[in-house]
Amino acid sequence: MTNTRNTPTEAFxxxxxxxxxxxxxxxxxxxxxxxxxxxGIERDLEVLEDVTVSLITERRVSQPWGLAGGEPGAxxxxxxxxxxxxxxxxxxxxxxxxxxxxxxxxxxxxxxGGGWGTAIVT
Numbered sequence: 001m002t003n004t005r006n007t008p009t010e011a012f013x014x015x016x017x018x019x020x021x022x023x024x025x026x027x028x029x030x031x032x033x034x035x036x037x038x039x040g041i042e043r044d045l046e047v048l049e050d051v052t053v054s055l056i057t058e059r060r061v062s063q064p065w066g067l068a069g070g071e072p073g074a075x076x077x078x079x080x081x082x083x084x085x086x087x088x089x090x091x092x093x094x095x096x097x098x099x100x101x102x103x104x105x106x107x108x109x110x111x112x113g114g115g116w117g118t119a120i121v122t
Contacts (some may be wrong), residue, residue: 004013005042006023009023010106012111016067017047017048018045018046018047018048019045019046019048019071019085020044020045021045021046022042022043022089023041023042023043023044023045023106024038024041024042025039025040025041025042025113025114026040026041026042026074026109027039028074028083028109028112029074029109029110029111030071030073030074030113030114030115031064031066031070031072031073031113031114031115032054032064032066032070032071032115032118032119033066033068033069033071033114033115033116033117033118033119034069034070034115034116034117034118034119034120035070035071035116036066036069036070036106036115037064037066037070037071037072037073037112037113037114037116038073038110038112038113039113040073040074040109040110040111040112041078041108041109041110042107042109042110043107043108043109044055044081044105044106044107045105045106045108046084046101046103046105047073047100047101047103047104047105047106049102050099050100050101050102051099051100052053052097052098052099052100053097053098053100053106054096054097055070055078055092055093055094055096055097055098055108056094056097057076057078057094057095057108057110058076058094058111059075059076059094059111060075060076060077060078060093060094060111061074061075061094062075062115063075063111063114064111064114065111065114066100066114066115066116066117067094067114067115067116067117068116068117069117069118070114070115070116070117070118070119071114071115072114073111073113073114073115075111076094076108076109076110076111077090077091077107077108077109078091078093078094078098078106078107078109079092079106079107079108080092080098080104080106080107081103081104081105082104083103084103084104084105088105089121090092090120091106092094096110104121
């Protein structure tokens, strides 16, 4: 799976042992500007059997920059929620391989795009 593909949830769940719990735009993640940066995506994937997952992600530390006075976008985040429990959330690095057991939730928040140009305040 990649973040550049918009695979339908039904096809994704049919292909992999996961249940998509959340898949939506990450509101407020794009940088401000005359042309605001695009919003990232939030995905929560519950694994239905024990699996090994490798993440190769970017922009988890440095923000996507803005240009010509535009503000940077939000950094991305990777999390694992053991047993789906928010209280047990562990932040993951940008590149890692991790073993998940059935019931764990992988949460991925992709970065927002940087804005372009100085926003005009009216």
